[in-house]
Amino acid sequence: MKRINAILILVAVVLLSSCEKKAEKKPFEEGEFKNWAKTPPMGWNSWDCYGPTVREDEMKANADYMAENLKEYGWEYVVVDIRWFVENTKSGGYNQKDPIYVMDEYGRYLPAVNRFPSAENGKGFKPLADYIHSKGLKFGIHIMRGIPTMAVDKKLPIKGTDGITADQIYSKENQCKWLRDNYTVDASKPGAQEYYNSIFELYADWGVDFIKIDDLSAPIYHEDEVNLIRHAIDHCGRPIVLSTSPGETPLSAANHVSNHANMWRMVNDVWDSWWHISHLSEVSKDWYGYIKPGTWPDCDMIPLGRLSVRGEVGKDRMTNLTKDEQYTLMTLFTIFRSPLFFGGDLPSNDAFTLSLSTNKEVLKMHSESSDVRELFREEGKVALTSKNVSDKLTYLALFNMADESPLDLEVKLSDLGFVGKVKIVNMWTGEDLGVFENDFTQNLAPHASGLYKIEASK
Template sequence: MKLKNTIALALGVILVSVSTNAQKTAFKKDEFKQWAQTPPMGWNSWDCYGSTVEEHEVKANADYMVKNLKKSGWEYIVVDIRWFVENDKAGGYNQKDPRYVMDQYGRYLPALNRFPSAKDGQGFKPLADYIHSKGLKFGIHIMRGIPKKAVEEKLPIKGANGITADQIYTTELQCEWLKDNYTILADKPGAQEYYDSLFELYAQWGVDFIKIDDLSRPYHEGEINLIRKAIDKCGREIVLSTSPGETPISAAAHVSSHANM
């Protein structure tokens, strides 16, 4: 299969990589700046497949990259938006009746009809293992915030001593173009624990890159602080890219001290 629209991952995308150390270790301040000192080069499923990419397509593009591009520095394979929706559509998003897949803690999981290797609760680990076996790195996309479904069902937040999703959200500043999630109130008990639980999961999967959407316009400083702390605690080097672009100049100092891209 021909790799289409191979791109250098542009400014506004966050890369996440995980330490080989099995134990969690907190990274030193600003250590993350060493993880992507030049613009990462790779392929993102959005440009060819939108929100409908499937596992076999991701693997085919990884195979192409190894054969044709790895020697020139290309190394990231990134699964973009809505990998947790079973019935999304091409040319837009199914916001009428999406079937979300998530665990008991309100964390999205790969849709099995699109990513069959995620069976038995394995998540993206088998796919990440395949990518890593090729000498490449694996990335995913998420939206900022907490799933509306988790709020509606009052799902517990892992590690938050009984705090539930409905206690840490607000409808203010909800993403205008995709309504899957609500904004997280960064100062609420349980907010940090929710992001901590996300990156604990992604570290277990072997994620090396993460693009987090709807962080930059407007600039969500509170949630970015939560994300930075969660990455630093997860024990895996995770290159962080904020998205989309056009981060306000007034936030330049903050984003440079919290994100890689």
């Protein structure tokens, strides 16, 4: 009997030691987060088609489509966007009159069970994350910067502190103007870091791989809260890709954001209007130097396919962009190496929309190229280029940004570093355009573009 008791004690000690080791979360090293997105992240986000109203069945339907049709091309993130913690949310705006929030005893939002049934009994997003992971995909969520106003009003305790409550770490200064769910977290207050630590501990336990955090970059850049978030992610024990939102992120914050986030927005929300694409083209030229492995300037979501099923802008529709404009959007996003997050309802895709997301040559350029730069921008004519060093390829994107007239866009091949003859292929169609020397000219309709692969001709 003594021997049996001794064995049981030994087993208990081993199990306790194992649990303690499991509980220990070794912090990631400074800058290690840049290894979590060495190529621009690619996925789907619920915002463009479902606004703040997306349900679990819709998340699963889009994940199923991605697993079957897009995963082999590099698409992997499935992201629940805004206000998943509100029971009585609505489309076409936000219910800010009488929102019913769901949160735990520590002031941390939980999924609304009437929209996400698998979250019942405090399970949170873990069952949904497990489902998406079972498909070989990754799971993401959206949150707002700050601490819930309800947690402040109720003076809820901050997990990981000795009696500090939510009302002791908040500030009404710089509260988000367009959504009043949260207050600013005052980074100077004891308990501020612990609050962010507590929510990322929860997200890590759920299995979150990606987080989009809103109201961080505009109208002001919230450097103090970005620091709190970076520290919390690095100490949560799970790699979580960080996307800051929305834009326009100020250029004055470029060095800081590129050392704290994996991706950051350059503009506000992009929708299916030509002026959004034109504006992106102008803004992006200031960010070429920050396109680096692990940290990516972000063009925002891709407003293609079926939009606004219950969305925020316009009625249920297929994208308003013409086919030329859709090619132009995808050409700009891919040669710029922006993260790619499809916004339309994936199961509603037609063959053309799917083809824009599954062109292997274009996606190879997107993931493997480097040295993105502008050749010229003049009178509606824009030319961008990049290289694939390992394959000895040069990429060229030509854009007619004018509204009315077709334009001839001419590129001197010497400006691309070529001497002698080159072979040029249309990357969207796969058509071999032939051998060229000295220069290359294409006539493009208004709002149209061309994307080409160039290599020295033998």
